[in-house]
Amino acid sequence: MANDFFTAHKATLDRALEAIATREYWTPFPEMPSPRVYGEEAASQGQAAFEAFRNTNYPLQLDGATKTVGQERSPYGFDLNIRYPFVEANQLIEQSSLALDSWREAGPEAWVGVCLEALSRLNKRSFEIANAVQHTSGQAFMMAFQAGGPHAQDRGLEAVTYAWQEMSRTPALANWVKPQGKHDPIDMQKQFTVVPRGIGLVIGCSTFPTWNSYPGLFASLATGNTVIVKPHPGAILPLAITVSVLREVLSEAGFNPNVVLLAAHEADDQVAQQLSLHPAVKIIDYTGSSATGNYLEQHARQALVYTEKAGVNQIIIDSAPDIKAVARNLAFSFALYSGQMCTAPQNIYVPRTGIQTDAGHLSFDEVCAALGHAVERLCSDPARAVEITGALQNDLTAQRVAEAKALGLEVIVDSQPLAHPVYEQARTATPLLLKTDASNPHIMQEWFGPIIFVVATDSTEHSIELAGSTVIEHGALTLSAYTTNKDTATAIRKMAERSGVSLSLNLTGAVFINQTAAYSDFHGTGANPAANAALSDAAYVANRFRVVQTRWHTEQTL
């Protein structure tokens, strides 16, 4: 059955293998929430499915559940009031270990087959997941659909594809024949078996519950490990649905559904730590704060730990062929999900002497004004703007905006709430643009949320140097630059390669620094403190399994 799943999706896998090799555009999961693609009823059914979850016990039966937990509240202003089964950490480990016992024997085709079938079913439930993501993360609907649905599925499939590629590299059986001069050759059979590490733990975040969890989840599962999914207490539903789909596929394929378990828990308990430090947990995938990520890297020594943490994303403006297009592109990046993307830009470096543009030389203040104007324009229609900004996931982000205001810097554009046409209680905020100088130590930390510093530097050389040292010291997932000068572009690229951050050059159209495309763009480099791995590459998957060989003389009949 699991192998039937493999066969059914083999063509997609082969196409994905081609995509990660050429890194050309491709996806099997359409990103537009179109009735023609997903069906006429898909949108309403997805919303209905989401609504049906509210004010109920989530329909997931876990063995040994001792109580229910769940206090999710939509950033759009209402409680979800969904209760999830709670199972003690030691119980989860025990069940996962038991499930590993048979899962490990199933082999790569079965592991990958289950993953591919689950991704296909998750794709069909993209509207339901979009609602769940919207009302936990606060993303606007379109982003919740795309990033929470097809794009997350893409990143999941990408990880499965890399896993398959690495696992299928070693032949199942080899015949090794070594010449011995005049004597008979030594003739041996060698069998190679892919074996999993053990239990994988996936620790989700509240802002991208599916997108940031799927790579680790599917990478570990596709390589024969069992997985315990620990959602952020503020964003359980999207991963609960994901776990349900996986368990359904596992059961149909004849496996113990406990191969994938949900560790829903209260915000203030010890479950995350108990799971992370357990000797049976051999792989951890984590997205979240640097404090917790660094803690895991230091203390969860029994496991391979893959982390995505905080960083300071930067933009270097050296010169601009079309300053209005630059400002429009950046304003959108500032506003998109209110800066709550790990890829969102924060520090914008502009020489204090100003820059050359198509509109002539612009002073530093004029550049600030151009950026500010573009933000104001983008946010001028609240009903439209809120479909870009979405809502703030939690109060801490709202407080951070207030803290940034209290820094006493000159305000280019103030942050303000946006009236949501449907959800009056939505926690919204437009971008706050502040003017500051490169010597300000406050800019050398992540200000998660819609907080942007336009930073006066001595020169573009200074901007480049500052950006490079910031990546090395504080980490970054993205870097962007605008220049009309070829040598400057090269200098920036060299700095990016040395500091280990991916670079976007002169984005003025419909591509934004915040966004990466699966199968083509690597998310993170694994080469600076913001993330110790990239999504996805061979290094991300190759150590999640091992190969154990058995050899014997061919003449033996055993």
Add this chain to the structure above:
Amino acid sequence: MANDFFTAHKATLDRALEAIATREYWTPFPEMPSPRVYGEEAASQGQAAFEAFRNTNYPLQLDGATKTVGQERSPYGFDLNIRYPFVEANQLIEQSSLALDSWREAGPEAWVGVCLEALSRLNKRSFEIANAVQHTSGQAFMMAFQAGGPHAQDRGLEAVTYAWQEMSRTPALANWVKPQGKHDPIDMQKQFTVVPRGIGLVIGCSTFPTWNSYPGLFASLATGNTVIVKPHPGAILPLAITVSVLREVLSEAGFNPNVVLLAAHEADDQVAQQLSLHPAVKIIDYTGSSATGNYLEQHARQALVYTEKAGVNQIIIDSAPDIKAVARNLAFSFALYSGQMCTAPQNIYVPRTGIQTDAGHLSFDEVCAALGHAVERLCSDPARAVEITGALQNDLTAQRVAEAKALGLEVIVDSQPLAHPVYEQARTATPLLLKTDASNPHIMQEWFGPIIFVVATDSTEHSIELAGSTVIEHGALTLSAYTTNKDTATAIRKMAERSGVSLSLNLTGAVFINQTAAYSDFHGTGANPAANAALSDAAYVANRFRVVQTRWHTEQTL
């Protein structure tokens, strides 16, 4: 020039890529020290080159050398009296960082080209290296030639081959064209650059100074890192020659020779720790004791740490179709380099009720006697035996043999010195075979040296269970089993896969549990405490470099 090297060796690289995919027999480095292969004068020239090093300052100019060090003594009974330049750890780091600055820009073809040329030149100096390995490690000449020369070169080439495969997986440039319905597609260029981690540190051991160092050395170098080679103070010369060859190739190719540095040092100083914990050291490859290996894994948190440590290698004897052939094979494995291989067997499990063989049922004591007899026979001619056993690398191993004797166990065969026909002072020892029971806690640790326990178990099931739990708790690089029963063979294989150790079944001919073949056998699994990586696979190389991308709209002329 470096690219010329790449072109010159491209055919070998392509053939090696094929070998690691099929895992069939292949090598470009002939293992027989034959005049027809290596030249009529090669043997005498190699020995003369070694003799010329003695009682001199080793001809290596290192910047900032403050003194000379070196107290190597041949296990065959004489001092080498070779002095090597000593450079302070911080100086080495500084020089390595400086060399990295240009080396990192050279790119994969140059990195791999330099490695391939160096391996080719090392192969030509195999006799010289053989003498250096023999008179530092104590290996007999044939092993010193094979394991120190061609087999080490094979493992180096294997690592380079995996590195090339992983680096060339991502295209240098991709054209990403995303359809936009009725609008023009988004058309982007994406450039992908392989960047190194930084400085790699290779920590050598005294028993296999080249074989155990080449994989990490060449894996790090081939992926653009610079490398500091820190030999064991007791076995500097083989790695000094290696470093010299690499520096010569680097210089010819126009690179700073400090891309590869030698950190020769005194046995009791802090150099290893200073280098290991330095923030600029991003990769460490270590072979040696579990204590130091575990320390590095715990404390060198700034680096990727690849370790090979202690383990307890085991043999399960369930039944034997040809007991004499079994005993002959095992006796050779016991005697080979006096058990100073990380792959040497230590615990031999035999049911206390005896086993079925071609000679009928043999009691436990009869099996012990058969093994003992084979050992005695193998060692009966000292001049021949010493070419198998070689010499004990250091006094601690000799002391360990005495400690094992003092355990008070029944002696099957006692260990004794072998008179060496040339080197009267050689520190030699034949295998010590002791009889014990599975309940003896002493067998649950590594007894590095020619110390073998024949262990009475309740049954083969008990042997299997004991072997599996020992691998999981104490680690192992090898496991071997003898059985005529298909179901038993399967049960042993399942245990091996679950505990994570490679298995050899029914070795009775010219293949020994101690030996693995590059391009085909993985050395270590990375799945038990004896080693956290395997030589070599994708996981061993894929994280030594990262990929940094730059993207821009195709229409831009920049």
